[in-house]
Amino acid sequence: MNELLHWWNRKRENVLDFAVPIMAILTGFFVAAILIKATGKSPIDAYRLLIQGAFGRTFQELLSLRLAGEGLLKGGILALTGLSVAVAFKSGLFNIGAEGQFIVGSITAAFLGFKLHFPPWINIPIILLAVILTSGLYGALAGYLKVKKGVHEVITTIMLNWTAVHLIENWIVVGPFNILRYYPRAIRAGTPYVQDNSRLFPLFEGTRLNATIFIAIIAVIVVYYLLNKTVTGYEIQATGKNPEAARYSGIKTGKSMILAMFISGALAGLAGACMILGTEKQYPGVFRPGYGFDGIAMALIGATSPIGTFATSLFFGFLRSGATSMQLIGIHKTFADIIQGTATLFVASQLAIRYLIMRLEKRRKPEVKEIIKSEVPK
Amino acid sequence: MGRNPTLFLTEVKDLVNAIEVKNITKVFPEVVANDNISFEIKKGEIFAIIGENGAGKTTLMNILYGLYTPDSGDVYIGGKKIIHNSPKKAIDLGVGMVHQHFMLIPKFSVTDNIVLGQEFTVNGLVLDQKKSIQSVREISEKYKLKVDPEEKVENLSVGVQQRVEILKVLFRGAVILILDEPTAVLTPQESRELFDTIRALKEQGKTVIFISHKLKEVLEIADRIAVLKNGRVVGIKGKEETSEKDLARMMVGRDVIFESPKKYAEPGEVTLAVENITIIGDKGIPTVKNISFKLRKSEILGIAGIEGNGQAELVEALTGLRPIESGTIKINDQVIEEFTPWNIRKKGVAHIPEDRRKRGLILPFTVSYNLILGRQREKNFSRSILLNNSGISKYSEGKIDEFDIRPRNKNLKTESLSGGNQQKIIVAREISYNPEILIASQPTRGLDVGAIEFVHKRLVDQREFGKAILLISLELEEIMMLSDRIAVIYNGEFVGILNRNEASEEEIGLLMLGAKRQPKEEMRV
Numbered sequence: 001m002n003e004l005l006h007w008w009n010r011k012r013e014n015v016l017d018f019a020v021p022i023m024a025i026l027t028g029f030f031v032a033a034i035l036i037k038a039t040g041k042s043p044i045d046a047y048r049l050l051i052q053g054a055f056g057r058t059f060q061e062l063l064s065l066r067l068a069g070e071g072l073l074k075g076g077i078l079a080l081t082g083l084s085v086a087v088a089f090k091s092g093l094f095n096i097g098a099e100g101q102f103i104v105g106s107i108t109a110a111f112l113g114f115k116l117h118f119p120p121w122i123n124i125p126i127i128l129l130a131v132i133l134t135s136g137l138y139g140a141l142a143g144y145l146k147v148k149k150g151v152h153e154v155i156t157t158i159m160l161n162w163t164a165v166h167l168i169e170n171w172i173v174v175g176p177f178n179i180l181r182y183y184p185r186a187i188r189a190g191t192p193y194v195q196d197n198s199r200l201f202p203l204f205e206g207t208r209l210n211a212t213i214f215i216a217i218i219a220v221i222v223v224y225y226l227l228n229k230t231v232t233g234y235e236i237q238a239t240g241k242n243p244e245a246a247r248y249s250g251i252k253t254g255k256s257m258i259l260a261m262f263i264s265g266a267l268a269g270l271a272g273a274c275m276i277l278g279t280e281k282q283y284p285g286v287f288r289p290g291y292g293f294d295g296i297a298m299a300l301i302g303a304t305s306p307i308g309t310f311a312t313s314l315f316f317g318f319l320r321s322g323a324t325s326m327q328l329i330g331i332h333k334t335f336a337d338i339i340q341g342t343a344t345l346f347v348a349s350q351l352a353i354r355y356l357i358m359r360l361e362k363r364r365k366p367e368v369k370e371i372i373k374s375e376v377p378k
Numbered sequence: 379m380g381r382n383p384t385l386f387l388t389e390v391k392d393l394v395n396a397i398e399v400k401n402i403t404k405v406f407p408e409v410v411a412n413d414n415i416s417f418e419i420k421k422g423e424i425f426a427i428i429g430e431n432g433a434g435k436t437t438l439m440n441i442l443y444g445l446y447t448p449d450s451g452d453v454y455i456g457g458k459k460i461i462h463n464s465p466k467k468a469i470d471l472g473v474g475m476v477h478q479h480f481m482l483i484p485k486f487s488v489t490d491n492i493v494l495g496q497e498f499t500v501n502g503l504v505l506d507q508k509k510s511i512q513s514v515r516e517i518s519e520k521y522k523l524k525v526d527p528e529e530k531v532e533n534l535s536v537g538v539q540q541r542v543e544i545l546k547v548l549f550r551g552a553v554i555l556i557l558d559e560p561t562a563v564l565t566p567q568e569s570r571e572l573f574d575t576i577r578a579l580k581e582q583g584k585t586v587i588f589i590s591h592k593l594k595e596v597l598e599i600a601d602r603i604a605v606l607k608n609g610r611v612v613g614i615k616g617k618e619e620t621s622e623k624d625l626a627r628m629m630v631g632r633d634v635i636f637e638s639p640k641k642y643a644e645p646g647e648v649t650l651a652v653e654n655i656t657i658i659g660d661k662g663i664p665t666v667k668n669i670s671f672k673l674r675k676s677e678i679l680g681i682a683g684i685e686g687n688g689q690a691e692l693v694e695a696l697t698g699l700r701p702i703e704s705g706t707i708k709i710n711d712q713v714i715e716e717f718t719p720w721n722i723r724k725k726g727v728a729h730i731p732e733d734r735r736k737r738g739l740i741l742p743f744t745v746s747y748n749l750i751l752g753r754q755r756e757k758n759f760s761r762s763i764l765l766n767n768s769g770i771s772k773y774s775e776g777k778i779d780e781f782d783i784r785p786r787n788k789n790l791k792t793e794s795l796s797g798g799n800q801q802k803i804i805v806a807r808e809i810s811y812n813p814e815i816l817i818a819s820q821p822t823r824g825l826d827v828g829a830i831e832f833v834h835k836r837l838v839d840q841r842e843f844g845k846a847i848l849l850i851s852l853e854l855e856e857i858m859m860l861s862d863r864i865a866v867i868y869n870g871e872f873v874g875i876l877n878r879n880e881a882s883e884e885e886i887g888l889l890m891l892g893a894k895r896q897p898k899e900e901m902r903v
Binding site for chain 1: 729
């Protein structure tokens with residue numbers, strides 16, 4: 001008991017860092033349960049179906065990845081957009097433009113995936129590099145406007161989202177790069193299908209799980225390393241935590257911000273590329289899956305740390321793939337969004353939560369202090 | 379005891395304590411902030427509490443004011459034991475606190491600020507402005523604290539804002555006033571006025587608790603002085619039975635040297651030459667007008683002046699944060715064209731910024747990361763693109779020892795260190811940068827005697843090593859103690875540049891106030 005209290009005193013901050021997102025998610029489930037109840041359904045059934053839908057009914061089914069693969073796939077995409085938002089946060093910027101950068105990456109992948117005919121091990125890396133470049137530059141544009149012109153990044157990234165949507169969906173996809181230009185008798189809307197050499201194929205029979213999850217894991221590791229082990233990461237974090245002091249110390253804060261926005265854009269673009277090369281195979285007529293915006297929630301719930309964001313993304317990946325099964329008893333799958341929304345709201349109000357925890361702690365203070373006091377060196 | 383019973387009774391009545399603190403202990407995760415503290419404060423007494431940064435003064439005051447609950451020990455206010463204290467309860471019991479950073483709403487009038495939360499109303503609905511203003515006027519006359527009740531707070535000087543804070547507390551019926559480092563933000567003249575106010579309050583029977591780390595002040599104003607060190611009371615002394623040296627020894631735990639630590643060195647060649655620069659301030663009007671001076675090696679040039687006379691803008695220009703309108707700045711005979719912090723740093727200029735929290739440190743970073751801030755690309759701290767964490771650790775451990783940064787833990791977040799230790803990080807970093815020119819802006823603001831002595835010694839050491847130092851300070855004493863030459867800035871102009879040995883405190887005071895001006899040809903440019 002004694003030791004436990006000491007540990008708590010030392011690690012309180014760290015524990016809270018961990019406890020807040022978990023409590024947030026639990027609150028999300030709780031609120032959604034009330035709503036499910038209100039629609040006359042049983043929350044327990046709903047959540048049982050949710051878990052079964054996410055992982056499978058049996059251990060064999062779990063191992064077969066038939067259902068779990070879907071969660072990993074969605075989780076991978078969410079992790080990439082989540083990291084995108086998190087990296088921007090680290091430099092002190094709020095990138096709401098992950099959605100725009102996502103579709104810029106998507107169209108790049110759709111175009112090169114169709115045009116390039118090298119073997120897969122050349123084709124795919126080239127496409128991904130090109131996506132990093134185009135989406136990265138698209139993100140960096142917002143950073144540039146912030147640094148050089150002083151325009152707030154929230155404004156520019158929202159505007160760039162719409163710029164991307166209109167340029168891509170109302171021009172490129174219906175105009176110069178429409179499927180009908182290449183296959184006049186095609187019946188689908190959107191762009192031509194990518195070459196097989198460009199596809200990220202499912203890794204296991206009977207699943208849709210592809211290399212996306214590995215790309216996401218590599219991205220997590222790279223971002224973690226970049227932020228914590230490199231000079232650039234040091235400068236980005238210094239800029240994010242105190243731009244004035246960073247600038248005063250001689251760090252080129254503008255450069256750090258633009259670079260962070262480049263990385264942010266590139267990560268969102270990779271998510272788009274993974275979807276196009278993996279599951280979509282083309283840029284569809286209308287393609288706004290909202291993963292860019294979901295990235296904001298992932299980064300916030302994951303406390304903007306690469307690993308936290310990744311864990312959160314996997315969790316919501318499973319939640320979403322499982323939520324489809326809730327439809328069996330007539331609950332709409334968007335109930336997963338309610339959980340996500342509530343959790344985000346909870347995290348956004350975490351200062352209040354931390355305060356509450358501190359208050360609770362204070363109430364049972366007497367025992368704590370006695371023990372600590374006796375240990376104080378005189 | 380053979381005493382006259384009536385006399386005994388009056389004595390008891392007079393001796394009733396305003397505040398009694400018994401065996402207070404407060405523990406935070408990393409430190410014991412208050413360790414078994416006990417004392418009494420008599421009614422109508424001016425009681426000073428001094429101690430180094432991090433000695434536990436603020437924690438103690440927050441306990442008295444009900445912001446913290448002590449882990450053990452009791453607080454008696456007016457003889458009553460306080461069980462669950464809260465600021466509201468403290469106010470009800472007549473305890474008022476004037477914080478170091480004012481809690482005023484700039485856009486509101488003096489009256490609105492004072493009556494805030496206790497407004498007079500007509501029928502409980504409509505604000506009764508007249509009555510509010512009238513009562514503010516009355517209370518201001520009663521305590522001889524002159525304010526214009528209808529003026530907006532944002533138009534007031536810092537000294538007058540503090541007066542408003544005190545009135546606010548008195549308006550709420552305070553009989554015990556806690557003043558947390560009240561002179562930290564005041565000019566010498568304003569401090570003197572504050573002391574008059576405090577004496578007037580004492581005459582009216584109020585009890586004043588005065589927190590400070592300036593020994594001279596405390597000896598001037600307080601009846602009794604308690605010295606805190608490492609969370610413990612190391613002594614409580616009456617004003618007459620102690621001295622500056624004695625208090626300093628109690629505070630720091632050793633003898634402190636108040637004399638200038640310097641020897642005179644022969645200034646060398648010019649490293650920084652400023653010629654006729656004019657700088658536009660935030661409001662779009664020139665705040666520095668046509669200033670010229672030269673800074674030589676092995677020299678400390680002090681810039682004296684009252685706050686807001688252009689010092690801040692001058693420093694910002696010299697460190698690359700603000701462009702100059704006209705004129706030239708030369709470093710080692712090279713004219714500076716690109717006014718950015720990195721370019722100027724590259725030329726060998728280091729600076730200790732005035733506002734350490736805003737410009738000097740990245741508070742959420744660890745101590746070791748702050749010790750290398752701005753130098754992260756140097757060979758010792760990075761290998762190509764990677765940070766060299768073992769190099770950084772070794773370096774920081776060395777600096778933590780050398781500069782006595784406490785606690786000795788390079789991995790602590792900087793925000794958890796006391797102000798003095800945070801300042802030591804900056805001083806350590808900037809001096810270790812080995813600059814040719816060191817610009818030190820208010821390097822000891824808010825520090826205690828021990829830390830001030832330390833910083834002064836380091837600055838003088840740098841001069842002995844042949845560095846050129848520009849010292850900007852609002853503390854005339856500091857300027858007089860350290861400088862070889864003294865420039866006085868008034869209203870954006872240098873109104874005098876004197877050699878230290880030709881300058882007297884009175885003369886510099888007159889120059890600072892703009893009452894006198896040295897002829898151009900006599901200035902020691």
